[in-house]
Amino acid sequence: MIPRSLTYFIAVAEEKNIGRAAKRLNISQPPLSRQIQKLENELGVTLFNRTPKGVELTEAGALFLVEAQNICSVIDRATERTQRAGKGKLGRLDIAIFGSGILNNIPKILLTYKNAYPDVKVVLHTMEKAEQIEALRQRRINVGFNRLLTPLPDISFELITTEKLFLAINENHPYAKQDIIPAYVLGENPLVLYPTGTRPNYIDKVINICHDLGFSPLVSQKVGDVITAIALVSSGFGLCLVPESAISLKLPGVVYRSMSGLPDNAKIDLSCIYRANDNSAILQSFLEVCRTYRATLGKD
């Protein structure tokens, strides 16, 4: 990448002798003489005074030496940065997240990624599912996290984890005394459902589970996000079936209990989506971190 003429010029300037510089450059003396002449012609400036002992820089040559060394370092820096960018180690990654997803898994992934790729600027955007797909297509984001994602022709997805469901229940509720709560309880109590957003969503999931259990849920409230939902549980509005990661959300008067008797589909996935044709190094390195994270989960 560095122009040959500069390498040659710097060698001659440092050796103050064309023959010696040629030896250092592993070429013979005549071509080096010619290259220096050529450079002088291109610049229209005499860079060296030829002396009986060798050559010495003119004033302009001395200036050009400084400039040449500067050019070389600029080029080196540029190639190095480009190579790091090519390996996904330098750049910017726009990630869309959604309300409750941020609670447990995503922070861990982001932390791992940021440690592995400290020079990638990670920018988070809160978007719901439909917005994420639109933003992906418009290239405003590189990757989006969400649940219940369905494949599209131009959007690929990758599963991060599948979480078991837990019951958020007010500590004063009679069932709160039990460690494991039978599934039929869902049919006998009002439920707080979330999120009200793009279908299919987690509300549909919960309703399906209830149907599989043989009843329709009694809906106490439908709210937009998991925090509001748990807050309502705290206020005694009913029960709420939440993904495992929501357990880390502690609110006064709310306890989480595992359930028995749930159907097999009573799990909720967390996936990420990205443009199917996006093979950029930054995205690939991020997906790699996601896959490693998923593999790590399997072992625990």
Place this chain on the structure above:
Amino acid sequence: MIPRSLTYFIAVAEEKNIGRAAKRLNISQPPLSRQIQKLENELGVTLFNRTPKGVELTEAGALFLVEAQNICSVIDRATERTQRAGKGKLGRLDIAIFGSGILNNIPKILLTYKNAYPDVKVVLHTMEKAEQIEALRQRRINVGFNRLLTPLPDISFELITTEKLFLAINENHPYAKQDIIPAYVLGENPLVLYPTGTRPNYIDKVINICHDLGFSPLVSQKVGDVITAIALVSSGFGLCLVPESAISLKLPGVVYRSMSGLPDNAKIDLSCIYRANDNSAILQSFLEVCRTYRATLGKD
């Protein structure tokens, strides 16, 4: 000077199409494709994603585009500066001056030079003759001004101007009433002589003039510099024969008068000296200004 690979890369990045870029570069498409491949191999980074409509920059490619444009501007700036240095328009000029030389001619030359070559940093050093020659040989200065310079094998000199001599005389002296003072007055009054320094000097010159006039001068004082000499004239120590340029030195009680009857050699030169083998653009451009100045004087 700018690497072909960068020119090519930038064209392709801007056209987003190899064929179109090739047209712009006045080459055919295949070699451009190959040069881009070669660049990608050198960097070890994919710079473009090939699409059915053309090419598009990868993230690393987009970064490299910015870097490449930066490299080009650094190189352009470097060549431009080097060329200016080659024309003597950029750099540093160390000039030695001496006591009274600074009074009239040298400031004018310096002013002209600084206007013509504003980016040359002019550094002045006050030195007497012997010091100037030593400093020239040691390359601490590029040029020195002085009077009564003699040629040396390694030091060339160039005449700036030849000044007529004037008489500095105390305004209370009887002759001060005359506009033109006859030369014999020098033999009838004590003289203040300067400078006491490297021989031959201006003192020798004045003594020779007196001998040519047929007498030996009565020396009142020998002092180091013209200002001290004029100050002594001001105090009534005697007369002082000064170069024309000293007239600009106004001291209370001192008037300057032209003289009649002086011999032909009653003139004092001002020259500059420089290394005989110094053909640097900066020195040459300075000498050119000196020659122009001398030519201008002739016309006035």
Place this chain on the structure above:
DNA sequence: ATTTTCAATACCTTTATTGCATCAATTTGA
């Protein structure tokens, strides 16, 4: 005065670069 030490030149060889023709893949237009 001769040898040595430089850079420069002449002449040839090797390596890069380019252009032409063509291919393979994909999109566009009928």
Place this chain on the structure above:
DNA sequence: TCAAATTGATGCAATAAAGGTATTGAAAAT
């Protein structure tokens, strides 16, 4: 749906650039 058009990639021959060997010419050292 199928042919035409457009895209970048590849093979091969021609050209341009760079390099090597031998030699020259000038100046310095011996």
